[in-house]
Structure formats: C-alpha cells, structure tokens
Amino acid sequence: MARTLIITNDFPPRPGGIQAFVHALALRRPPGSVVVYCSSPARRPGARGWRDPEAFDLRQPFPVIRERTSVLLPTPGVLRRARSIARLEECDSVLFGAAAPLGLLAGGLRRTGARRIVALTHGHEAGWAALPGGRELLRRIGEQTDVLTYLGEYTRTRLARALTPEAAARMRHLAPGVDVDRFRRGAGGAWVRERYGLGNRPVVVCVSRLVPRKGQDTLLRAWPRVLAEVPEAALLIVGGGPYRSRLERLAQELGVDRSVRFTGSVPWEELPAHYDAGDVFAMPCRTRNGGLDVEGLGIVYLEASATGLPVVAGDSGGAPDAVEEGETGHVVDGTRPGPTARAVVRLLRDPSAAREMGERGRAWVEKEWSWDRAAARLGELLEG
Template sequence: MSRTLIITNDFPPRAGGIESFVHELALRRPEGSVVVYCSSPAAADRAGDPHFDVRQPFPIVRDGAGVLLPTPRVAERARVIAGLEGCDSVLYGAAAPLGLLAPALRSVARRQVAITHGHETGWTVVPGAGAALRGIGSSVDTVTYLGEYTRRRLARSLSPAATARMRRLAPGVDTGRFRPGAGGEAVRARLGLGGRPVVVCVSRMVPRKGQDTLIRAWPRVLKDVPDAALLLVGDGPYASRLRSAAEGVESVYFTGPVRAEELPAHYDAGDVFAMPCRTRRGGLDVEGLGMVYLEASATGLPVVAGASGGAPDAVLEGETGHVVDGSLPGPTARALIRLLKDPDRAALMGARGREWVGREWTWDRTLDRLESLLSDS
C-alpha cells in the first residue's frame, strides 16, 4: 500500500483550525496509509490529553523540538522515518515553512503536496518571505489553496508553472455532527437562555475574529430586539479584554473553553451565527476561510461574516448569510437586526446553507481531491 508521511507543526492535542484539518485528513485516509511526523505539544496541551497519541489509528513520531523547522536535522529524520515506514509521498501540514524541506526529500517521495491555510498569504507581503514561497511552490508537486482569495494572493509569489499546478483543498464539514437539533436546547437551559433569540459566535478569542465588534454592536441590537442574547463560545489570549469590554453591556454570555465534541450543541443553541472578522496588520493577519461559517450553516443557521480574506468564500451573500465590514459595529448590528426580526427569512437562509454545505463542502469531496493529488491521477 502507498503510504504518506505527514510533516506538520499543527497537530492535536494542540487546538486550532489547522490542527483539526490536518488531523481529520489523517483520520480519514485509508487504514495503514498514514504516518505523522510532528513537533512536541506544549506542556499545557499535553496535560489536557496525555494519551492522545496512543489512541490514534496511525503512528505518530514526535520530534523533541516544540517547533519543526526546515533544517538538515529535520530533513534527515524525515528521510529516515519515510524509509522505515515505507512512505512514498509527503504531505506538509502547512506549506510555510516546512515545504522548504521538499528538495531534501525528493529522493524518497514520489509526490509532495503542501497545504496552505490562509496565513501563508501574509508571506506574500513580507520582504524575503515571498521568495521562500516561490521556492516551495517550485519544489513540491502541488500547493493547495482554500478558496479563490488565497489562490489569488499566493499566485503573486509563485512561478507561473507552480500557479498552474495549484489545486483547491478545503476542510469538509461533518453534517452528521453539525446539524439542527445537535443539543442546543440543553445548552440554552444550562445558560438560562430559554426561548430568547440568540446570536452565537464560536471562535478562538483573538483580535482578528471580531468578538469585540459584536460587543460594540450589541447595545444597538438590543434597541430593536430587547430580549436578544449574545453567546460568545471559546477562549484565547483576547478573552480577558473581551470580558472587560462586555462589562455593563446587557445579555452577553461567555462560555469559556468548550471541548470539540460539545461544539455542535453550542452552534445549535443559536438562531444566528456571527463572526465579523477583519484583516489586521496590513494584511499579515487575515482570515483564510472560516470553517465556523460552514459549520454554522450545516447547523441550519444564517451567518454574518466579516469581509476579511477568504471568509466571503464561505458565504453565499443574501442566500446563506451576509458579509459585512467587521471593523465597524454599525454594519454588523444592522445585519443581525434584520435576521433576528425576520425569523422566517433567517430560517430559509439557514436551510439553504445546510443544503449548500451538504453538496459542496463534504469530506468525501476533500478526500477524493487529496487522493488525486497524492497519486497524480
């Protein structure tokens, strides 16, 4: 059987969107076809799930370093692992910077595929980093992209030949997990939300995601929908500042960190999903796609997304939700008020979103594309 060596810094038990994507790809590949070579998790991540590695249905080789870099040592260890495990293809969990290992691994890898997630678009505006991206694109067989935004941005740095070899590879959504009726009533009951209209945001708490914009918009929403509640799900380095910003603002609820298996129920607790993300730092901090919008759509919710990077690729404007300027509270407030005051229209948009995700954003489509890239078929 052909086997693939996945080389990555982004892997559980560390939490995050990239980590989940790479883990799902590994889990969903045929049994016996994957080996993972990755960095060691931080102590806090390891303590949260100390037996993660042994529970996986594939071998995991942890490097002693907390971050894998494209050094001769890492390249040599990857060659040894590929030889011992019979791997003939390599999948880089994030193109930059580990895709720079590609020339050193060409002798053991029939195919090499580098996945991008959105943050690599920032490399296109950093002096010197664009040249590194160009080298990665020229060394691997394929650089993947999430959507049209990331394809256009990455193409600025890639050669014409590498651009022509680019292929789309985005995460899928498990519509069996993310669905209407996934446990939202229990979440509402636990938080005392009852039958109130609820706007939910599920996301890591960092400035780009726009939870602060939601908090600033919320008093305006309450003027038109006085019984509405804002439910902020997740944790992160910006959490304490968000809690401070919400002091004195009515009807804002924080859940703190939520385990992955409980996320579908928290989406299902909402009537509208909103994450008004915005681009920061001159384009260095940008949303690559925003799987949360698709998970919310699968749960039957209309979505309000910020116009950052590839986030609009996850929304059919006017059909599954709305895209707004996430840097300002006014557009966000107006979009939320329209949806909350017209629940029939909101429900139609949610149903359209679930149908769209079930047709276009399945894991089966993602895995078929990956198999084609790894096999060159």
C-alpha cells in the same frame, strides 16, 4: 501500499480550523496509508478544553509521532527525523499540513525518496506573500513541491504572485469539508443553553479563537444596538485565546456584560452543541496589519450553516467564499459595528426568514462541502 507522511504543526488535540482540516484528511485516507509527524501542544493539564495528546494519539487509526516541542521548524534536526520516519515507515509521498515554513523540508525529503510532495496553504501563507522575505520563502517551497493547494480564489491570487509561473500553474484547489452528521440541528444545544442560563432567549453565537482578526470586539461594539432592537437577545462567545481579558473588559465598558457569556475553550466533541445553542452565527472577521493577518476561508461559517444557522461573516480574505450572500447569510465590513448590528438585528427580528436561510445553508454544505469530495481530491493530488 503507498504511504503518506503528514508533517504538521497543526494537529489535534490542539484546537483550530487548520488542525481539524488536517486531521479530517488523515482520517479519510485508506487504512494503513498514513503516518503523522507533528509537534506537541503546550501542557496545560486541568485547563478547560485541554486534552491529553498521548490519549488522543492512541485513539487514532494511524501512528502519530510527536516531537517534544510546541513548534516544528525546518531545521536540520527536524529534517533528519522526518527522513528517518519516511524510511522506516516506507512513505513515498509527503503532505505538509501547512506549506509555510515546513515546506522548506521538501527538497531534503525528495532526496530520501519521496516521489510526490503536496503542501496545504491557508490564510497565513497569503499574508506571507505580501512580505519580501515571505515571498522568497514561498517561492522556494513552490519550486520544491509538486503541488501547493489553495482554499479559494482570494488565496490563489495572493499566492500566485509569490510563485514562479511554473509553480503557480501547479496549484490546485483543496478546501475543507464539514461533517454534517456532527454539525446539525439537535446536536445538544439545549444543555448548552441550560449550562449558561440562556433559556429561550434569542442567541447569537460566535465560535472561534479569541484573537483580534476574528472580530469579536466588533460584535461587542455592535451589541448595544442589537439590544436596543432585541432587548432579550444573548451573545455566546465560544473559544479561548489571548484576547479574552480585553473582550471581557470591553463588554463591561459597553454595559452589555449581563447579556454576554464567554465559555472559554471547549472540547472538540462539544463544539456542535455550542453551535446548536444559537439562532444566528456571527463572526465579523477583518483583515489586519496591511494584509498580513487575513482569513483564509472560515470553516466556522460552514459548520454553522450545517447546523442550520444563518451566518454573518466579515469580509476578510476568503471568508466570503464560505457564504452565499443573501442565501445562507450576509457578508459585512468587519471593521465597523454598524453593518454587523444591522445584519444581526434583521435576522433576529425575522426568525422565519432566518430559519429558511439556515436551511438553505445546510443544503449548500451537504452538496458542495462534503469531506468525501475533499478526501477524493487529496487522493488525486498525492497520486499525481
């Protein structure tokens, strides 16, 4: 049987959209056909949302080999280990969970006997394509791999400018799917509302890492206007990250902290329930640092749609690809609070229209964003 070595820094129990993407693809490969070589999450036993990687790895239907470092880099030592694993596990193809920077190992793995090498790209590679050094790195990766994938037209266009014409012609579309059996109405939102004292209030939920690009600060700045129109509304901000203390201070400065709940990081298995606690999903992401910090797609919008929520998305990068404007949600300028406030108020003040939008979103995800489709596409790319 053909076997694939997945090399990645983005793998659970570390949380995040790329991690979930890579893990879901691995789970859907044929039994016995996958080996994962990855880094280890920082040890934070006792922290909320922290999961023991050893216990996680033992539950996987494939071997997971971790380095005792939080980041794998394309060093000679990592290459030697990857080549050794590929030989011992008889892997004839390689999948990089993210092309940059580990895709630089492709040439060395080719010499070990890898006949097919595929590298996934996300938002950060689109940012690298804007830098001279990053463009050179991506060009080298494109020359050494058989296929670079892209999430949508935005990322394809940005990446193609950094590649040789030959490598650009080999690019292929591969976007994540959504597990519609997990993300659905009735997934446990009632107990989340009870935990945070939300009762029957209208709830806007935002699920993401707390970093500036995601736009939780824009959402908070919009919140006084929302409360002026819908005084009983509550905002549930789900996720952890370095921006939390700044966001909590901002909520206090704006005088809205009584209506805002910060959950911190939550376990992966509890995420569907947190979506289900909301009536509207909003994450007004925005592009930062001159295009270097950009949203590749925004799987959270699709998970929210699968749960039956209308979504308010920012206009960063490929995020609009995850929304059908006016049908499943609205795309707004994530740099300004006004558009976000108006979109959220419109949805909260017309619950019937919001529910219909959420139902259309659910149907769209079921039709266009299935994991079976993504897994079949990956199989084709690995087979060549």
